Amino acid sequence: MPSSGCSPVAPWRVISLSEVRPLADPEVARPLRKDAARNRKRLLAAAGDVFDAQGLDASVADVARAAGVGMGTLYRRFPTKEALIDALVHEVLEATIEMARESANRADGTGLEDFLRKSSAFQAAHPGCLPKLWNTDHDMVKTARSLIGELLADAQRQHKVRHDLTGTDVTLLMWSVRGIVESTRSVAPTAWQRHLDVLLAGIRPSSEDLAHRPVTRKQLDAILEHG
Amino acid sequence: MPSSGCSPVAPWRVISLSEVRPLADPEVARPLRKDAARNRKRLLAAAGDVFDAQGLDASVADVARAAGVGMGTLYRRFPTKEALIDALVHEVLEATIEMARESANRADGTGLEDFLRKSSAFQAAHPGCLPKLWNTDHDMVKTARSLIGELLADAQRQHKVRHDLTGTDVTLLMWSVRGIVESTRSVAPTAWQRHLDVLLAGIRPSSEDLAHRPVTRKQLDAILEHG
DNA sequence: AGTGAAACGGAACGGAGACTCCGCTTGGCT
DNA sequence: AGCCAAGCGGAGTCTCCGTTCCGTTTCACT
Structure with missing residues (x-):
């Protein structure tokens, strides 16, 4: 033929x-x-x-x-329904990673805060899949984490955030914003901004260290497995 | 007879x-x-x-x-199943209110932090009903809120926390801890402590005000209605 | 234009879980 | 001791929802 x-x-x-x-x-x-x-x-x-x-x-x-x-x-x-949700999560994570890359271009120590504000805003605009955001798609989550680690390191180099802050702390911080978005979106869709203000104030350099030990990376990884 | x-x-x-x-x-x-x-x-x-x-x-x-x-x-x-959950919520709220009263006895400005640490610990120990904790039982929630308001006022009088913090901010703070407890309890049951450290650092007095406006009481009340 | 693989719609299936019903049992009173 | 309202267990009902099945339609290639 x-x-x-x-x-x-x-x-x-x-x-x-x-x-x-x-x-x-x-x-x-x-x-x-x-x-x-x-x-x-x-x-x-x-x-x-x-x-x-x-x-x-x-x-x-x-x-x-x-x-x-x-x-x-x-x-x-x-x-499956799960696959559909995963696809949505994939999109949000992709955007989040892109935002982290953009913020990293600053390299003046402000990238971390910039990223946290922008990614929070994006998540607030796509609240549907938030409950599953960090419990799936292992590879992308790890990519995001390492980018965030770089943002954190840069911010610490420039003395923009406290020296005893770890990558896992920043992860918890993002989860915290997610929780506030979920709780408040129906009646106060911008409440997360105020909450993020408090969190950002909390991570700025300080003379006294945080009282408790940070979560280990391994512990957070375990959440991905059996989330 | x-x-x-x-x-x-x-x-x-x-x-x-x-x-x-x-x-x-x-x-x-x-x-x-x-x-x-x-x-x-x-x-x-x-x-x-x-x-x-x-x-x-x-x-x-x-x-x-x-x-x-x-x-x-x-x-x-x-x-109904809901009534069962409500009964559990009732117990937790009752304990929370009692803790708030105890902390209020200090009256040296440290009551707020004391309350936040203790009530968070209690909630972490009773995570089951957390998702519904602040969405039911209107009266008790309001009692808790007004007690928290007193703790906050006292802390501000003693210059232990930033002057621009509101009662609604503290409420969001507690919701935030709840979210972290829910997200991490399976693999890092004490992670909330570290997160609370960050939050407490964030509410300490500061020269610069929080960037965004706080949520109004009315908005939070609306969450109770159609949670 | 003809063809067949891919895609489509939506009725039907199966399982899970909240809730009900009812015949039997028991605590508390006389 | 005897009565009976209150309480009990758990099988059965009903509804909702994820998933599958299959007869029909549509694209894309010749």
């Missing part, structure tokens, strides 16, 4: 799938059909809306309805 | 029910039969254990089994 005399473009060729299937497994994968790709985007957008509004307990049927597709479509694209 | 010639002690008399039925409605109520009172205590204890271990998603059947009673017994004592 040599139609045009050459077949350099086999039907199974792999070309820039990252745009269409950001979560594709490492095996050979076909690009999605146009309608399928469109529905995948709709589903993710709808899931974000629905979970933002109702929390992760919202039913997948609600998501499918909001996306204007049937259950079958949803489940062909995301094999 | 005058059996003993007098009936000063009618079967419906109301005597010191608070011990047996702390949540009894304001209407006329009989004391519980001995076995019923015993089972009520067992149920509350079991519910605490089960929810502490598995979270509020644990099934009521698990609670009944842990208490060694049947479903019927559980539901005669607590008409």
Whole structure:
């Protein structure tokens, strides 16, 4: 069947799938059909809306309805509800990592605070998947952590934050903001800003050290496993 | 039917029910039969254990089994799962209020920090009902808030905490600790202490005010309504 | 235009869990 | 001792929700 005399473009060729299937497994994968790709985007957008509004307990049927597709479509694209949530988490983590990279460009010691303010704002704008944000997607979480570690080190070099602060402290700080966002978003959507003010005041240099020992990295890793 | 010639002690008399039925409605109520009172205590204890271990998603059947009673017994004592949780919340809030009163006796400005450390420790020891702690039982929550307000005022008078801190800030602070307890209890049950260290550092007097406006009392009240 | 693999919709399934019902038991009173 | 309201256990009901199945439709390639 040599139609045009050459077949350099086999039907199974792999070309820039990252745009269409950001979560594709490492095996050979076909690009999605146009309608399928469109529905995948709709589903993710709808899931974000629905979970933002109702929390992760919202039913997948609600998501499918909001996306204007049937259950079958949803489940062909995301094999379980968890996979759907993971995809949302993936997006938020990706954005968070990007923000950490941008803040790192400052290198004047203000990157950490800049990052904390921006990433908190982003999370406040995407509250739906917050409960799962730091309990999944091990690799991205670790990437984020190491970037945050760099931001922290820089801030400490420039004497912008207390010397006894650790990376795990900063992680807890972010979880703390997440908790406030979750608790207050319905009636005081910007309350986290005030809370972050207090936290930032708490991490500034001080003559007296924090009274208790920090959490170890290993302990936080354990949360990822059986979160 | 005058059996003993007098009936000063009618079967419906109301005597010191608070011990047996702390949540009894304001209407006329009989004391519980001995076995019923015993089972009520067992149920509350079991519910605490089960929810502490598995979270509020644990099934009521698990609670009944842990208490060694049947479903019927559980539901005669607590008409819904929510009522059972409310009873637990009630206990924790009661203890919290008591702690606030004790701390207030200091009146040397250290009461607030003392209260925050003790109540956090107590909550960390009873994590099961934390998600509902501040969303139910309006009256007790308001009592707690006003006591906290007094602790704060005293601390500010003695220049132990920053002058621009409000009662709502302290409330958010407690919610924040709650979030950290919930997130870390499985692998780092004392992590909240370190986090509280940071928060306490953040509320100490400072030359620069917090950047954002505090949440209003009214906003926090709204959370109680439709939590 | 024709074809078939991929995708679609939504009804049906299965399991989990909150809650109810009812026949049996027991504490507390006379 | 005897009565009976109160209490008890736990099987059964009902609803909700994640997931699957399958007949129909649509894309994409020839």
